[in-house]
Amino acid sequence: MNLSQNFNLDELCRSQIAVDCGIDNTPDSDAVVENLKLLCEKVLQPIRDHYGRPVKVSSGYRSEEINTLARGSRVSDHILGSAADIEIPGVPNAELAQWVLDNLDYTQVILEFYTPGVPDSGWVHVSYKSDNLRKEALTATKVAGKITYTKGLVA
Numbered sequence: 001m002n003l004s005q006n007f008n009l010d011e012l013c014r015s016q017i018a019v020d021c022g023i024d025n026t027p028d029s030d031a032v033v034e035n036l037k038l039l040c041e042k043v044l045q046p047i048r049d050h051y052g053r054p055v056k057v058s059s060g061y062r063s064e065e066i067n068t069l070a071r072g073s074r075v076s077d078h079i080l081g082s083a084a085d086i087e088i089p090g091v092p093n094a095e096l097a098q099w100v101l102d103n104l105d106y107t108q109v110i111l112e113f114y115t116p117g118v119p120d121s122g123w124v125h126v127s128y129k130s131d132n133l134r135k136e137a138l139t140a141t142k143v144a145g146k147i148t149y150t151k152g153l154v155a
Helices: 009-013 016-021 030-051 064-069 093-103
Strands: 056-059 083-087 108-112 123-127 136-143 146-151
Touching (some): 009 030, 030 083, 093 108
Parallel strands (some): 108 136
Antiparallel strands (some): 108 123, 136 146
16 A cells, blocks of 8 residues: 555555564554555655655554564554654765754654764654644664653754
């Protein structure tokens, strides 16, 4: 099922954890599929169109079971089909996150575990909920096993 010109449902539900554990990660709700469609139409497709390159989705929809195994937040937008963790090979993740901030409507963008000077380190988490476009930007870092979130993009 196509969600936008360059994104499909299988791609947004692909999960290595699901494969490794033999868990079906297919959404069982039309609302989740609709959220994934909005995420693709409003965020992922415009990114693809701007950069003219494939967007690698490392994590999109997560069932509650997959989200727990991934150690995601219990209120993660991934569970709703409203978030994706992305990268574009050859594009620094800090640049990608900044482009989203400057050009798109979104709920949340997190530059996760980026190391300044290492362009392909970490990834970009982006979420889109049409009723909550709060444009929250954060940077996640991990020091001594503790994750810290800082407001804004710190790259």
